Amino acid sequence: MKTFLVPISCLRDKKATLIYAIDYAKVSGAEMIYGIQLNEISEEDHLEEIMEHAEKQNIAINFRFFEGDTIEYIKEFCEDFNVDLIIASARTPEPNDTLYLDNLSGSIVKKTEMPVLLIPENYEYKPIKTILTAIKSGIVKTKGALIPLEHTLITAKADMTLLQIKTPSYLPEDLMFDKDLAILTSKYYSSENATLFQGVLEYIHVIEPDMVCVFRRKRGFFEKLWDDVTLDHSLDKGVFESRVPLLVLKGDQ
Structure with missing residues (x-):
């Protein structure tokens, strides 16, 4: 598995998912992460911090901004760029939050044939034993x-x-x-x-x-x-x- 795709609705809110993807990519020997951002990236999105972390882990990361039919774009992107795994964000496990998957992550599981790794929000990478x-x-x-x-x-x-x-x-x-x-x-x-x-x-x-x-x-x-x-x-x-x-x-x- 060499190429991962991380679709996110908001870079600021999903920063931890991207950080996890970078750390997981390092361990698994992946070479490239593509991030699909559904909203325009702003100065408050910690992009520089994410890019610095990827550089330290020697992982290439490339962001794409997209508007339109998200799932169709993801399916075409996975085929065009030989994506091996989608890494998506699950909702936070806090007791007052009733959802496990939001609409984006649920749609990815349902409507694509890709393997998906779902990461709880704010979850930090830990060795997988x-x-x-x-x-x-x-x-x-x-x-x-x-x-x-x-x-x-x-x-x-x-x-x-x-x-x-x-x-x-x-x-x-x-x-x-x-x-x-x-x-x-x-x-x-x-x-x-x-x-x-x-x-x-x-x-x-x-x-x-x-x-x-x-x-x-x-x-x-x-x-x-x-x-x-x-x-x-x-x-x-x-x-x-x-x-x-x-x-x-x-x-x-």
């Missing part, structure tokens, strides 16, 4: 879906704990495991829960991961994003949230 990957089925249907996970495990020298959550719709064939997923697994847990999110909540304090990894699903974690009744693609914390970086792998599992 343990990744919790939550699944329903052990079969990975999308070719190349595991690349961001595998790359992070190798470059960060981390271990992966696999949590298989058996929901009421669980099928016996879900116990079959993709060989590449099995190779990446250091520990395995199995849990029976009403939803995948409940299974994660049950084990998050047992495993204490530095990153959580899930698959982009039309059912399960992000089911509410596919509700076409509203054009708002935000996601409430009552449906799902993560207080550590969340890696969303492309494709349905």
Whole structure:
């Protein structure tokens, strides 16, 4: 993974996400970060501080200002510039904030086929030692879906704990495991829960991961994003949230 894209609605408010992206890029061996700014950059946006941090980490960073259909632009940009990963901001985990994903981040998860790393607001980079990957089925249907996970495990020298959550719709064939997923697994847990999110909540304090990894699903974690009744693609914390970086792998599992 060599090229990251960081879409932001406001550079001043999302500075921490860009700083995290720079630090993560350094560890993962990325060479370029593109920042898409939806509003004009002002003197109060700490651009100089961000550029200095990127220079210290030896990471190239390039900003693009854009107006128009944001998601279509992001999809075209990812294809034109061979983007490997989108790093986006999740909402702050403060108790008085009911949203986990705002409309921009929710739309990116729903409407693009890119892997997305969601960073809690104001979250500082920490060494990644343990990744919790939550699944329903052990079969990975999308070719190349595991690349961001595998790359992070190798470059960060981390271990992966696999949590298989058996929901009421669980099928016996879900116990079959993709060989590449099995190779990446250091520990395995199995849990029976009403939803995948409940299974994660049950084990998050047992495993204490530095990153959580899930698959982009039309059912399960992000089911509410596919509700076409509203054009708002935000996601409430009552449906799902993560207080550590969340890696969303492309494709349905």
